[in-house]
Amino acid sequence: MAFARTFSVALMGITGHVVEVEADISTALPGFLLLGLPDAALNEAKDRVRSAAKNSGISLPSHKVTVNLTPATLQKKGSGFDLAMVVAALQAAGELQPSGQTMFLGELGLDGTLRAVPGVLPAVKAAVDAGHHRVVVPAANAKEAALIPGAEVSGFYCLAEVFRALGADADTLTFPPQTQSTRPAETSTELLVPDMADVAGQTEGRMALEIAAAGGHHLLLNGPPGSGKTMLAERLPGILPALDDASAMEVTAIHSLVSGGYGLTELMRTPPFEAPHHSASAPAIIGGGSGIPRPGSISKAHRGVLFLDEAPEFKRTVLDTLRQPLENGEIIIDRSGAQATYPARFQLVLACNPCPCGLNTGRGLECTCTARERRSYFGKLSGPLLDRIDLHITVPKVSSAELAQTGSNESSAAVKERVSAARAAQHERLAPFGLLTNADANGKILRGALKLDNRLTQELSTAMDQGKLTARGYDRVLRTAWTLADLDGATTPGKDHLNLALYFRNLSTLAR
Incomplete structure (x- = not known):
């Protein structure tokens, strides 16, 4: 296969828009071309994707890889498209099985780890509203993504796990060690409010x-x-x-x-x-x-x-x-x-x-x-x-008298x-x-x-x-x-x- 398509989400405010991530492999001179109004952080994904795939056990083909983020008129920002891009490229190369309507969100480390990204909650909501119920996210974002009703969430800590889930031979894959940055980084939503x-x-x-x-x-x-x-x-x-x-x-x-x-x-x-x-x-x-x-x-x-x-x-x-x-x-x-x-x-x-x-x-x-x-x-x-x-x-x-009577004040409850x-x-x-x-x-x-x-x-x-x-x-x-x-x-x-x-x-x- 020389062409494949995966899906991700672009956020404009807290409104998400489904983005089709298209990958094409051609026989032209080796290179990686990214289209679709990427910002600086997203444009750097070309090198992150290539290094992460290699260090996970499956290298991108030595051909020209063209990735297009559609709609092309919508500005794309951030590193959350990394995972969708590498999966689309390797599916186009025939290394991975098709993922259908699955939505991919996540940033890649050079060693293939999946790093948490902001805005997962509104992104997953937009995906589910558009009919994309299967969602793949970094393990650190899995609980947050699962807050959306109807979402079928899979959380992985590294790219090799994603490859294995998409049919790659586990014996050929390289799994990086789990470090503090790859473990779920959870934030409590309970605020301590004074009484x-x-x-x-x-x-x-x-x-x-x-x-x-x-x-x-x-x-x-x-x-x-x-x-x-x-x-x-x-x-x-x-x-x-x-x-x-x-x-x-x-x-x-x-x-x-x-x-x-x-x-x-x-x-x-x-x-x-x-x-x-x-x-x-x-x-x-x-x-x-x-x-x-x-x-x-x-x-x-x-x-x-x-x-x-x-x-x-x-x-x-x-x-x-x-x-x-x-x-x-x-x-x-x-x-x-x-x-x-x-x-x-x-x-x-x-x-x-x-x-x-x-x-x-x-x-x-x-x-x-x-x-x-x-x-x-x-x-x-x-x-x-x-x-x-x-x-x-x-x-x-x-007054000093009022200050001395704080023990009898009415509580917030x-x-x-x-x-x-x-x-x-x-x-x-x-x-x-x-x-x-x-x-x-x-x-x-x-x-x-x-x-x-x-x-x-x-x-x-x-x-x-x-x-x-x-x-x-x-x-x-x-x-x-x-x-x-x-x-x-x-x-x-x-x-x-x-x-x-x-x-x-x-x-x-x-x-x-």
Whole structure:
């Protein structure tokens, strides 16, 4: 046989595309030609494939080997095509039996070992969705690939094992010793989340955190250094409900893509928590890079929490890139060579000081900041961004008496029970609209199917007519009011719920 075909997967974001790996052996001068828009890492596979095959006991023929990755117009990236290429080439040479519709994923070492590759979970899902149920992967990725229902996974630690499975004579094969790099490198998906019981005082902050968790709302924490803003934010994932199957699959797929090839052994059920440094660039936050764009912090925080500590220290251009994902729940990244779409439905938590020096608390402390410095500090937080934050609270300094009473604080488990009950009520109410949380409800639903009595919303209407509330802010107050009602076990929001929601919407906590 002078021609053979195997299959692999190219990832554009977390969307996989089946790639046909065609190999042709001709009688021209010896060489290895790779076609189909390979990147630099993939173009180097020519030498990896030839050395790995030789060191596994079956050399490539001394002829011209042409490998084509189709569709040829789709950009291919990474080393995950190595295994499919060597199998296709040796099948074309008649050394191996045909593999049919089997999908091959894996990187080759020069000695023939199979090394783990990132993105196996979304790649195998794409393969199974396209009808390729038999999948061959490195042993380090086998458990991760098996997370996809319907996948028939075979995990091998070296190329010689693959050759043997495809009919090669075991006596002619060379099996490299198993080293640490060829054994499964597993990564736990269980995150250790701090407990709410550790937070001293902060009654209002704890309440705001519970509301944010119950309804999926965004949160701004404003207070002096050391008041507990970071402690509160870090404990938000611990009171969020565990991810359902669909959300867990999305989150695990993203983390598979950025894992560097370390195999995941189970779906991620704990909502992720991302806290990038304030020096992070826009591509680091929203995603990007050369070639096929990679996910950023907002996608790694999908279905979880994105915490921006010292938010005014971030560049304003970086902060404003969050506005569209906050509304749409996804980010579309365009580059000259490719376009990638990543999910980005996260809860945003911003933390800031009352001024650059942190002493402008109104408690007799001497602030050293000028009015211009305060305006410049808070000027990074644009009005359109703040308008998308549902809850704005001030976090005061903790007293010594409150600090001494940490042993009696309510735990995350107790708060999580109330949050889960509120989420269940939302799910039942919003299921006809295909939504999960109050934060997902749009104005059409809030002012239509869930419309409240005009007498209840009179104060909101007045605030809007006076310019104190935007149309977006009006809807966000209604969302928060519904969440407060769910936490209280009420069927609809009352006057107290609307007043409290409007109180948490107050933007005057930022001293400009």
